[in-house]
Amino acid sequence: MSEPGGGGELLAGRVQERRSQIVLGIDPDPAKLWPGVVEASGVAATAAAAVAAHCLALIEAAGPACVAVKPQLACFERLGAPGREALGEVCEAARDAGLLVIADGKRGDIDVSAAAYAASLFGGFDTPYGHVAGLGADAATVNPYMGVDTLESFLSTSRPAGAGLFVLVRTSNPGAADFEDLPTGDGALWERIASAVDRLGQVSGGLSDVGAVVGATAPEHLDRARELMPTAVFLLPGVGAQGGDVEQLAPAFAPGKAGGLVTASRSIAQAGQERGIDPAEGARAEAERLRELAWSLG
């Protein structure tokens, strides 16, 4: 659950405390769970229970080198209602380990629907039948396509909960150029969105509560993104498995160490397998390697 005085201040404090800017991406595939973990957990062998056991082991191994986890909601949604239970369990384990939670769902919708998503992601929802708990995330990724009013609808719920948003600005996939890079007469589309991100944010501790997803695979955009969003926290996917290089990310850290959060998922979870060692040991070592590298840059 988010803390009072959340947003940028919360994040900056947590980054200093943990000496880490690494975000552990949690994208579990039931066919690629760590061998042994499911059996050792003693849980009933349903896909959702197995996924939860795997994620808890991953958090235990790699969490100490990280400042946050970023569960990919799609990976839990495909497991149905038990997947939602598993997601709640994973978020709780992360919080118990002192990690922030960034819910990666890339939602975007109009007024009441955006508020409903935000209730689900953050503080929950009061009904005549009682309170329904939300995920208690500290931040969530959102999609800006439908306009500033849709982002404001998210903010109207996230901000009172002390939580932040990360708006998709310039993403790390090959097709990102199709629309995000289109010229608009006053910069590329993603630059217009970056300006909106800058306008929407409230700054505390030198950092805005509205951050931006800026792919680590396109480091040529980072300088410009920083110029347009001087106080935004950049969530930087694409390191590792997607081919981005953490050493090129230095501009992200201009407003301070917490100005750039480096996310890595498969490169951490599968490091043991790739090196032929124990998966937990591999994940721990790779997360720590990334932590040291990013810390030396920012």
Add this chain to the structure above:
Amino acid sequence: MSEPGGGGELLAGRVQERRSQIVLGIDPDPAKLWPGVVEASGVAATAAAAVAAHCLALIEAAGPACVAVKPQLACFERLGAPGREALGEVCEAARDAGLLVIADGKRGDIDVSAAAYAASLFGGFDTPYGHVAGLGADAATVNPYMGVDTLESFLSTSRPAGAGLFVLVRTSNPGAADFEDLPTGDGALWERIASAVDRLGQVSGGLSDVGAVVGATAPEHLDRARELMPTAVFLLPGVGAQGGDVEQLAPAFAPGKAGGLVTASRSIAQAGQERGIDPAEGARAEAERLRELAWSLG
């Protein structure tokens, strides 16, 4: 569950069979359920169970005048894991009533994540622990911001399942102009996306399996949208509560009656309340009024 020979052909057949182009939007708010329905259902009074009972009554009342339902996933997600169960129950009831299911989640993500969302929305997911059922939707709304590759990732799962997509093109909210209408040197952003929608679709029965969300609140865009997407099915939100006028939608129906699907949510669910009559009777009458009006246009 979608049928073989799905996409445009399935939809066109169903529209003729039911003589309706009306899509019943299902956006349940636990504080605004039909009085009496929850008590009469005899279910335990949890928010999710109450919502499910309400939705089933709504489908029973308004469904006969409709061709499809469009559950707003946010409204179910905010109810946690029981909300996912309720959503499954509502989709099943709609199918049993002969209605198609359009899952309104506006998802958008890269490769594996898009495929995970698609598994969740359509045919489900095989795991080493057994098959996990999907929602079995016949179509879903998706967000194009991240690029054509992200839409293709959805298609790679939806198309084999015989299901369709509705890509957000020009939405009905006031902020839609912020980014969707930006000039790109070769039309507005939404027009570029419309062209991509046209290229991505496979046509059967005269209709593409990749449709477009085009807001009924901006009828001035309909002619141009139809020019750019001659075979796309238009999902037309914004009628009723959002201020759109069904009589201005005629261009949507150029490729045939199934070329335009008129969605209405609150204007149907709350019709009884507004007219001071029984909610089910009000919903039935309003859905039938919209059905007759749209059918006369298309």
